[in-house]
Amino acid sequence: MxxxxxxxxxxxxxxxxxxxxxxxxxxxxxxxxxxxxxxxxxxxxxxxxxxxxxxxxxxxxxxxxxxxxxxxxxxxxxxxxxxxxxxxxxxxxxxxxxxxxxxxxxxxxxxxxxxxxxxxxxxxxxxxxxxxxxxxxxxxxxxxxxxxxxxxxxxxxxxxxxxxxxxxxxxxxxxxxxxxxxxxxxxxxxxxxxxxxxxxxxxxxxxxxxxxxxxxxxxxxxxxxxxxxTENAVVSYTTDGTIPQPLGNQHPFVRPYELFACADGFVFFGGYTDKFWKISCEIFGEPGEYDAHPDLQKMAVRFDEDVYRTRVKPMVDRWFADRTKAELEQLAGDLVPLSAVKDIGEVVADPQIAARxxxxxxxxxxxxxxxxxxxxxxxxxxxxxxxxxxxxxxxxxxxxxxxxxxxxxxxxxxxxxxxxx
Missing domain, CATH: 3.40.50.10540 (Crotonobetainyl-coa:carnitine coa-transferase; domain 1)
Structure with a gap:
């Protein structure tokens, strides 16, 4: 000292x-x-x-x-x-x-x-x-x-x-x-x-x-x-021999949890739990959309790769296609995980970054x-x-x-x- x-x-x-x-x-x-x-x-x-x-x-x-x-x-x-x-x-x-x-x-x-x-x-x-x-x-x-x-x-x-x-x-x-x-x-x-x-x-x-x-x-x-x-890569390999491969913006065992396009760029959306899925249907979807698809209300079904690819992801793509990043963030608010993908200029101007x-x-x-x-x-x-x-x-x-x-x-x-x- x-x-x-x-x-x-x-x-x-x-x-x-x-x-x-x-x-x-x-x-x-x-x-x-x-x-x-x-x-x-x-x-x-x-x-x-x-x-x-x-x-x-x-x-x-x-x-x-x-x-x-x-x-x-x-x-x-x-x-x-x-x-x-x-x-x-x-x-x-x-x-x-x-x-x-x-x-x-x-x-x-x-x-x-x-x-x-x-x-x-x-x-x-x-x-x-x-x-x-x-x-x-x-x-x-x-x-x-x-x-x-x-x-x-x-x-x-x-x-x-x-x-x-x-x-x-x-x-x-x-x-x-x-x-x-x-x-x-x-x-x-x-x-x-x-x-x-x-x-x-x-x-x-x-x-x-x-x-x-x-x-x-x-x-x-x-x-x-x-x-x-590398997150769970080591235990996945040592437990069952799985060698992780590139997945792009997807997560190996969580869906939906990835990048989605919107009117002026991209957002991350992670509404994969049953609670978040219900709220997401209500705030982004058409009236009654959640009840119109009762088989998608369970997480295990939405996790299925074919179901996700043919039904869940197209639904989310439709929700976001005509809305801007700001509109989607405002709709999501404190209810579901959704974040605009920001370039560094947007990050520097971000009010949360300024507050911190x-x-x-x-x-x-x-x-x-x-x-x-x-x-x-x-x-x-x-x-x-x-x-x-x-x-x-x-x-x-x-x-x-x-x-x-x-x-x-x-x-x-x-x-x-x-x-x-």
């Missing part, structure tokens, strides 16, 4: 929002890049941790060049992608390949609570700052390692991206149109899932460290993370306002801080080394001259 001297230093940084948060006092050294890792540490930062983002002075996080890009005259372009995943962090440049860089990292770790890295297993060890070494420096350190396949196993050394995890975790094989080829999930779910599990692991390990003074390795695999997102403060503005001087997603974690006593800025490269290097590590100005100057920072 940070000492009083460090707290005073943090509060002196006018550019940093240091309102108390649930993780206030926790210091995180973040040596990650791209998404699986930066997102993990961003969540910790949103929750109040002091996160120090470490980048190589000559090889920064390359998402700094990812679109969309904000422009300011006489200054480098600012990546909205980078800013979204690195808000609320302090920026430090450090060449960990240089002996002085390794020693400086160890001095950072000596006072920190958490280190997060997402290199291929073995990389930190080759640099001389792997878990075993850093555990000697700080026995209470929580060391979170996010990688494609984890720190052990036959795939340990393989390079991996999000698509690698979707492919080897089983999710890709299940997704796509019925009878068609598999299609990857349309977002980096392997990266994001690993980051979320990384946060859970860090919080659990921090609790243990606070009680015992003992840190530990938090080993997160993207493949593992994706596997846990899920689109936030951050003012980057000279660049203008950047709107990003907020925090889905709602805490009434220590709310997350989701409006912070991402640091420029090395923006806080001198302040961190002076105020947190305790280096003198001559030592900092020497590190700068040697290219270590």
């Amino acid at each position: 940070i000492d009083e001297q460090t707290r005073t230093w943090l509060e002196s940084l006018g550019s940093l929002d240091v309102r108390p948060g649930a993780l206030a006092g926790v210091v995180v050294v973040d040596v990650t890049r791209v998404v699986a890792g930066p997102y993990c540490s961003m969540i910790l930062a949103d929750l109040g941790a002091t996160v120090i983002k470490v980048e190589h002075p000559d090889d920064p996080d390359y998402t700094r060049t990812f679109p969309p890009l904000l422009e300011r005259e006489g200054a480098p372009e600012l990546s909205g992608f980078f800013a979204q995943y690195n808000r609320n962090k302090l920026g430090l440049t450090l060449n960990m390949r240089h002996p002085d860089g390794r020693r400086t990292l160890e001095r950072l770790v000596e006072k920190a609570d958490v280190l997060v890295e997402n290199f291929r297993p073995g990389t930190m060890e080759r640099l001389g700052v792997g878990y075993d070494r850093l555990r000697e420096v700080n026995p209470r350190l929580v060391y979170a390692a996010l990688s494609g396949y984890g720190q052990h196993g036959p795939y340990r050394g393989r390079p991996a991206y999000d698509n690698s995890a979707q492919a080897t975790g089983g999710l890709w094989s299940m997704n796509g149109p019925a009878g068609g080829p598999p299609i990857r999930v349309g977002t980096i779910i392997g990266d994001l899932g690993a980051s979320l599990y990384g946060v859970i692991g860090v919080l659990a390990a921090l609790r243990h460290a606070e009680h015992t003074g003992e840190g530990q390795l938090v080993d997160i695999s993207q493949q593992d993370s994706v596997l846990t997102l 403060d899920m689109i936030v503005d951050a003012d980057y001087a000279g660049y203008g306002s950047l709107r990003t997603f907020g925090s889905p974690v709602k805490l009434d006593r220590t709310p997350p801080r989701a409006r912070g800025l991402a640091p420029d490269m090395g923006e806080h290097s001198a302040e961190i080394l002076r105020g947190f590590v305790g280096l003198g100005d001559d030592e900092i100057a020497a590190l700068s001259e040697s290219g270590t920072i």
